Amino acid sequence: MNINKQELYDFFDTYLSALTSMLNAEEQKLDAIYSNDIEQLNKAMNISQANAMQIENLEKKREALQSEAGLSNYTFSQIIEDADEKNKAKLKQIFSKAEKAISQIQYLNTRSMRIADSNLRLMGIAPETYLHETTASYPNSKPKEAMNILNAKKGYNVK
Numbered sequence: 001m002n003i004n005k006q007e008l009y010d011f012f013d014t015y016l017s018a019l020t021s022m023l024n025a026e027e028q029k030l031d032a033i034y035s036n037d038i039e040q041l042n043k044a045m046n047i048s049q050a051n052a053m054q055i056e057n058l059e060k061k062r063e064a065l066q067s068e069a070g071l072s073n074y075t076f077s078q079i080i081e082d083a084d085e086k087n088k089a090k091l092k093q094i095f096s097k098a099e100k101a102i103s104q105i106q107y108l109n110t111r112s113m114r115i116a117d118s119n120l121r122l123m124g125i126a127p128e129t130y131l132h133e134t135t136a137s138y139p140n141s142k143p144k145e146a147m148n149i150l151n152a153k154k155g156y157n158v159k
Contacts, residue, residue: 004069008079009087011065012094015058019101022051026108033115 029044031037066072071079080091 002069004065005071005083006087008062008065008069008071009083009091011062012091012098015062016094016098016101018051018054018058019098019105022048022055023101023105023108025051026105026112030108030112030115033112033119036119 032041
């Protein structure tokens with residue numbers, strides 16, 4: 001087996017770990033919103049922003065590793081299909097966990113934004129004004145970079 005492929009396969013564990021960290025931060029953010037703990041919310045948002053930057057960097061690394069392994073235009077499903085039997089089961093498991101994590105991240109982020117919007121309205125603050133200023137550096141409800149790796153399920157190429 002190509003050593004570059006094994007490095008790519010091993011890298012997906014790191015990617016999944018980053019998604020898990022992002023999921024934990026989203027859970028903390030929602031908990032902070034529910035409890036009206038502004039200090040905890042600020043911490044969770046900072047962690048979420050750091051996680052989003054980490055995912056972006058990991059996405060660039062994944063693209064490079066995939067290219068080095070000769071799999072630059074492969075979808076995740078194609079990478080799994082191309083893998084030797086030893087790695088197939090592990091990659092399928094990573095794909096499944098990553099897909100679930102991203103789905104939960106999207107749900108929690110959307111939920112948090114809706115609750116924050118409602119809270120701002122109750123305080124008489126126009127959320128559009130406040131959110132416009134704060135979302136410029138904060139990822140929207142879809143962790144876009146992480147979605148690239150999972151688009152294989154829908155048949156899109158991983159770039």
